Amino acid sequence: MIRMGAAFCVMAGSVMADAPNEAPRPEPRPDLTVTAPSQATEAPDDSEPVEVTIGQRDLLVLPADGYAACLADLDRLGVVYTQTDPIIPDDDRDCGIVQPVTVTEIVAGVAVTPAAVLRCPTAVAFATWTTDFVLPAVQRLDDRGALTVIENGSGYICRRRNGDGSGKLSEHAFGNAVDIMGFQFDEGPRIAVQPREAEGSMAEAFQDAVRAAACLEFSTVLGPGSNAAHDDHLHLDIVARSSGYRLCEQGGGDPD
Numbered sequence: 001m002i003r004m005g006a007a008f009c010v011m012a013g014s015v016m017a018d019a020p021n022e023a024p025r026p027e028p029r030p031d032l033t034v035t036a037p038s039q040a041t042e043a044p045d046d047s048e049p050v051e052v053t054i055g056q057r058d059l060l061v062l063p064a065d066g067y068a069a070c071l072a073d074l075d076r077l078g079v080v081y082t083q084t085d086p087i088i089p090d091d092d093r094d095c096g097i098v099q100p101v102t103v104t105e106i107v108a109g110v111a112v113t114p115a116a117v118l119r120c121p122t123a124v125a126f127a128t129w130t131t132d133f134v135l136p137a138v139q140r141l142d143d144r145g146a147l148t149v150i151e152n153g154s155g156y157i158c159r160r161r162n163g164d165g166s167g168k169l170s171e172h173a174f175g176n177a178v179d180i181m182g183f184q185f186d187e188g189p190r191i192a193v194q195p196r197e198a199e200g201s202m203a204e205a206f207q208d209a210v211r212a213a214a215c216l217e218f219s220t221v222l223g224p225g226s227n228a229a230h231d232d233h234l235h236l237d238i239v240a241r242s243s244g245y246r247l248c249e250q251g252g253g254d255p256d
C-alpha cells in the first residue's frame with residue numbers, strides 16, 4: 001500500500017509538471033483515472049490500526065499474498081478442503097477465524113473425520129506432519145494396511161482451556177489447534193490415542209513416534225500423561241510464543 005501511495009504521488013507530480021509544457025496532451029488522463037480509485041481504497045485500511053475493538057482473530061489474518069501462498073501449500077500437499085465463510089462471533093471479539101478452511105482429506109486418501117475447521121497455517125502443519133511422519137510410521141504397521149482416517153476431536157471451537165469458563169481462551173478458539181483422537185486403517189484395527197506407557201505394543205510405538213514428531217511441525221503437543229484432560233487425544237497447535245518456545249512435554253505442561 002505504501003508503494004501504491006508513493007506511485008500515485010509520483011504520477012500525480014509528473015502530470016502536474018508536464019501540464020504547463022505540453023498542454024493539449026491526452027495521455028496522462030488514463031493514469032489519473034487508474035490511480036484515483038486506489039487512493040480511495042487506501043483510506044479505510046489506514047484507519048484500521050486505531051480501531052480499539054480489534055481481537056485475536058483479526059490479528060491472525062494473513063495478508064492476501066500470504067494467504068494465497070498458504071492455500072498453494074495446501075494444494076501442493078494434496079489437502080482436500082474448502083474455503084468457508086468467516087467465523088465472526090458477535091459476542092466475542094477474540095474467537096473466530098477470518099480465513100477458515102474446512103479440511104475433509106488431510107492428504108489424498110486420508111479423510112479427516114469429522115471435517116476440521118482450521119486456519120490455513122494449522123492445516124498446512126497438519127498435512128506436513130501427516131505426510132512426513134504419520135504415513136511413514138504407518139508403513140511400519142504392516143498388519144493394518146493403509147491409513148484411511150485421522151479422527152478429529154476438535155478443530156475450531158470458541159472455548160476456554162479445559163472448558164474452564166473463566167480461563168484463557170484455547171488455541172482452538174482461533175483455529176490454531178486440532179485434536180487427534182485416533183487413526184483408522186483399511187485392513188487392521190484402529191489405533192486410539194490413549195495412555196499406552198509400557199504397553200509394549202506397536203500401537204504404543206506408533207503413538208509415541210507420531211507424537212514426538214508432531215513437535216517438529218506444531219509448537220504445542222499435549223497428550224496422554226500431560227494431564228487428565230488429554231488422556232484420549234493429541235492436542236496439536238501452532239501458537240506463536242516469544243523466543244519460539246515449543247511445549248512438547250510427554251507429561252506435565254500447560255493445560256489447554
Ligand SMILES: [Zn+2]
Pocket residue numbers: 154172177178179234235236256
Ligand atoms: Zn485441543
